[in-house]
Amino acid sequence: MRPSPTPLLLAVALVGPLGAAGQQAKAKAPASKAARAVAAVDRKLAALLAEGTGFELRQRYEALLAQASAVARTHAADPASARAYLVIARCCEVLGKHPEKEAAFAHYIDALVAHSRPEAARELRREVEALVARRELYTAGKILRLMLSKFPEGDQAAYALYRLGTCHLWMEQYDEAASALAEVVERWPKADVAVEAHLRLARANLSQGKSAESIGPLEACLAEHPKSPHRIPLLFDLAIARYLSADHYGALVGFQRILREAPRSPYAPLAQTCLDKLRAEVLQRITN
Amino acid sequence: MTRCAPTPLAWLLALATVARADVAGDLQQAQAALARRDAVAATSACRRALEAADATAEQRRQALDALLAAALEAKGLTDHADYLDRRRAAAPDDQRRLLLAERLRCQKAADGHFHGALAQLEALDDEKARHEVRHLRRDLLSLCAQLGQLGARQAADARRLSVRPARTAPPRRPPRSRSSRRLTVPQPTQTRYSPTRSRIAPTRPRRVRRSGRRFIVPVPRAPRYYVTRPLSVRKPALLRRGRDHLAAVFLSRFYQRSSRLAAQGFYESAKAELATVMQLFPNTSQAAQAAQYAVRLFQRERRVAGPAQASALVAYLRWIRAVVGPEGSEYAEYLALRSFASDSDPTIVAREAEGFLKRHPESKWVEGVRLQLAVSLDTLGDSARAIEVLTPVATPLDSAAHVKAARILAWLHLFQGQAEKARGLFQALAAQTVSPQDAAQAARLLKQMAALPPEKGRLPIPEDPEETDEMLAERLFEAGNRVLADADPERAMDVFALYLHVARRSAGYWAARQRIERLKQKGQVAEE
Numbered sequence: 001m002r003p004s005p006t007p008l009l010l011a012v013a014l015v016g017p018l019g020a021a022g023q024q025a026k027a028k029a030p031a032s033k034a035a036r037a038v039a040a041v042d043r044k045l046a047a048l049l050a051e052g053t054g055f056e057l058r059q060r061y062e063a064l065l066a067q068a069s070a071v072a073r074t075h076a077a078d079p080a081s082a083r084a085y086l087v088i089a090r091c092c093e094v095l096g097k098h099p100e101k102e103a104a105f106a107h108y109i110d111a112l113v114a115h116s117r118p119e120a121a122r123e124l125r126r127e128v129e130a131l132v133a134r135r136e137l138y139t140a141g142k143i144l145r146l147m148l149s150k151f152p153e154g155d156q157a158a159y160a161l162y163r164l165g166t167c168h169l170w171m172e173q174y175d176e177a178a179s180a181l182a183e184v185v186e187r188w189p190k191a192d193v194a195v196e197a198h199l200r201l202a203r204a205n206l207s208q209g210k211s212a213e214s215i216g217p218l219e220a221c222l223a224e225h226p227k228s229p230h231r232i233p234l235l236f237d238l239a240i241a242r243y244l245s246a247d248h249y250g251a252l253v254g255f256q257r258i259l260r261e262a263p264r265s266p267y268a269p270l271a272q273t274c275l276d277k278l279r280a281e282v283l284q285r286i287t288n
Numbered sequence: 289m290t291r292c293a294p295t296p297l298a299w300l301l302a303l304a305t306v307a308r309a310d311v312a313g314d315l316q317q318a319q320a321a322l323a324r325r326d327a328v329a330a331t332s333a334c335r336r337a338l339e340a341a342d343a344t345a346e347q348r349r350q351a352l353d354a355l356l357a358a359a360l361e362a363k364g365l366t367d368h369a370d371y372l373d374r375r376r377a378a379a380p381d382d383q384r385r386l387l388l389a390e391r392l393r394c395q396k397a398a399d400g401h402f403h404g405a406l407a408q409l410e411a412l413d414d415e416k417a418r419h420e421v422r423h424l425r426r427d428l429l430s431l432c433a434q435l436g437q438l439g440a441r442q443a444a445d446a447r448r449l450s451v452r453p454a455r456t457a458p459p460r461r462p463p464r465s466r467s468s469r470r471l472t473v474p475q476p477t478q479t480r481y482s483p484t485r486s487r488i489a490p491t492r493p494r495r496v497r498r499s500g501r502r503f504i505v506p507v508p509r510a511p512r513y514y515v516t517r518p519l520s521v522r523k524p525a526l527l528r529r530g531r532d533h534l535a536a537v538f539l540s541r542f543y544q545r546s547s548r549l550a551a552q553g554f555y556e557s558a559k560a561e562l563a564t565v566m567q568l569f570p571n572t573s574q575a576a577q578a579a580q581y582a583v584r585l586f587q588r589e590r591r592v593a594g595p596a597q598a599s600a601l602v603a604y605l606r607w608i609r610a611v612v613g614p615e616g617s618e619y620a621e622y623l624a625l626r627s628f629a630s631d632s633d634p635t636i637v638a639r640e641a642e643g644f645l646k647r648h649p650e651s652k653w654v655e656g657v658r659l660q661l662a663v664s665l666d667t668l669g670d671s672a673r674a675i676e677v678l679t680p681v682a683t684p685l686d687s688a689a690h691v692k693a694a695r696i697l698a699w700l701h702l703f704q705g706q707a708e709k710a711r712g713l714f715q716a717l718a719a720q721t722v723s724p725q726d727a728a729q730a731a732r733l734l735k736q737m738a739a740l741p742p743e744k745g746r747l748p749i750p751e752d753p754e755e756t757d758e759m760l761a762e763r764l765f766e767a768g769n770r771v772l773a774d775a776d777p778e779r780a781m782d783v784f785a786l787y788l789h790v791a792r793r794s795a796g797y798w799a800a801r802q803r804i805e806r807l808k809q810k811g812q813v814a815e816e
Binding site: 132133134135166169170196199200202203206207233237240244247249250252253256257260266267269270273274276277279280282283284286287288 | 626629630659660663666667692695696699700702703733736737740741742743756757759760763764766767770771778779781782785786789808809810811
């Protein structure tokens with residue numbers, strides 16, 4: 001015989017859904033004062049950015065900067081005020097106040113980290129990609145170092161170090177690039193960016209004339225990630241590294257494998273031409 | 289606005305101008321005319337060459353040489369001098385100095401001395417030529433003074449070096465006796481012997497002072513002939529005595545002269561000097577060395593002339609057959625095949641190599657020529673025949689040439705997809721003792737083959753083996769652009785970095801590099 005539910009249990013059962021509904025209602029409830037103030041400065045910023053960043057708008061950006069600073073100061077205790085720092089950072093960026101912009105962005109990230117780490121990581125990645133796209137590589141490097149300090153381990157750290165390596169590659173600082181990328185490869189061999197880090201490391205070695213150093217890591221990467229979408233580029237880079245370091249047999253097998261595995265990829269005609277060149281070169285070298 | 293169509297007369301004039309611009313042809317005609325002692329034809333051909341607007345400085349010098357030779361032949365130095373004066377008056381500034389120097393040479397040839405030339409320089413009061421006249425006069429005066437001093441010194445040296453008669457001692461007087469009485473004992477008769485002093489070691493020759501400054505003006509000298517066709521080189525009689533020593537001396541002198549001529553750009557004359565050594569001392573090590581120097585000359589000439597020049601291999605073989613006879617020289621031909629094969633058309637290489645094997649089946653260079661033949665046959669797509677040519681040479685592995693042949697054969701088998709045959713050859717190579725380096729390499733390769741088995745299937749033959757570099761550059765750039773279009777700028781930069789590494793000599797390198805730099809700096813390749 002099952003015992004019948006007591007009035008207390010019934011009351012709890014009724015209050016549960018009501019409580020959840022109450023929480024939802026609380027979430028949909030009008031925002032706090034800080035949130036409203038921040039939303040106001042955010043809207044102003046969006047409107048100003050839509051108008052442009054010309055010299056004639058400088059005073060209005062200055063005014064918005066003052067207003068956002070006041071909001072951030074006034075509602076410092078409220079987590080919603082974090083966005084005010086982003087507004088400050090954007091205004092400083094337009095006004096050319098780069099040290100102030102970096103400080104404000106660091107405040108913004110601090111506030112986000114305290115609130116939600118994934119959101120902070122997302123914001124950092126977005127900012128870095130925007131800077132790299134605009135080729136503001138030096139600033140991107142600073143943000144990446146900030147990201148590394150906030151996320152010293154895991155996928156975020158691997159991403160930050162990989163992107164730092166690519167920034168160095170764009171700036172033709174091959175030594176720094178090679179060391180950053182090698183660290184990614186060693187410390188996080190299974191990270192999302194590990195395969196790409198191998199490819200970039202091969203580029204850094206090629207640019208420094210150290211193609212032979214790429215052979216071991218590329219072979220290890222192919223063994224580690226046999227079904228990676230970057231398999232054919234990896235095979236191609238490996239074959240080229242072998243060819244440039246006078247390992248003709250390895251290069252021959254590598255190029256043949258590309259032709260067999262991906263006859264329609266953009267690397268197939270390249271592999272065919274490399275084979276032709278290899279054939280002529282090997283025979284000429286032995287003859288002379 | 290209407291455009292006038294060119295009249296037939298204008299066309300004829302243009303054709304005549306084009307026809308007259310064949311300076312090399314005119315020079316050849318002049319040489320032919322000189323060879324048959326036809327001074328009139330030679331003079332007219334040389335004048336045409338000299339007056340051509342597109343003649344080079346060397347061609348003008350050749351024309352002037354031939355003109356002077358023709359004038360000497362026809363004994364018409366006065367006409368020649370008048371022509372030179374007229375030509376100098378009409379010539380542009382850069383040719384005037386050469387013509388003035390030639391005028392002085394003509395004067396010297398007529399007079400036999402420089403005095404007339406100096407007087408003529410004194411008489412020249414041309415405003416335009418004042419600078420050149422001053423320089424030439426100074427050089428001539430310096431030359432005359434030096435010649436005078438040199439003559440005086442040589443005469444003094446000759447006097448000093450001649451055998452001087454030894455001083456004879458005066459006959460001794462008999463000693464005076466204190467007594468007045470004459471001695472009864474007869475005095476001993478004086479011997480006829482008298483010691484004479486003679487110098488054994490030759491006197492040290494005095495140093496002749498030389499002027500530190502080199503002449504800038506070409507010193508008047510006997511006219512020389514530039515042999516542009518090696519067929520006209522006359523074969524001198526063979527020297528038989530002291531052959532080795534003579535050959536070494538001759539090679540050294542002719543090589544020096546040849547390198548001097550080559551440095552001045554007279555390649556044909558430089559080759560003629562080397563040809564003389566090869567003709568005088570055939571089948572000697574010096575002839576082989578001369579053939580080697582000639583190869584360098586041909587390579588240098590090809591570099592100067594650029595890729596537009598005809599095959600250097602063919603030119604060299606033609607030259608060598610003209611120099612040593614239609615049978616050619618085994619070593620020289622082998623050398624040519626080895627040196628020019630990589631830059632030459634494989635069809636020509638294969639043809640010449642087959643010809644060599646037919647002509648000289650017993651030659652000691654047969655293995656080397658077979659290697660070249662096999663490589664060119666493989667390049668032409670006939671790998672089966674290349675293997676057939678090499679197979680008899682690849683065994684036994686008792687010499688360096690056989691080891692080389694075995695290595696090539698092994699690689700050809702690999703490219704043909706016959707891994708087992710290749711492995712067998714590499715095993716034999718690893719076991720041989722003729723070349724330890726090749727043995728070690730073969731052993732490494734065998735290990736690699738065990739770790740990384742070769743793919744099955746025969747590799748296709750390259751379509752155009754000469755354009756492989758250019759094609760690789762093109763394909764790399766295309767692949768980079770395709771990857772960039774797939775929104776992967778990082779990977780595109782990987783491919784572009786490889787392009788920058790390997791395609792430095794390709795035709796579109798700089799345009800591609802600019803594009804890559806734009807991508808690097810702005811993140812996009814489209815020009816704004």
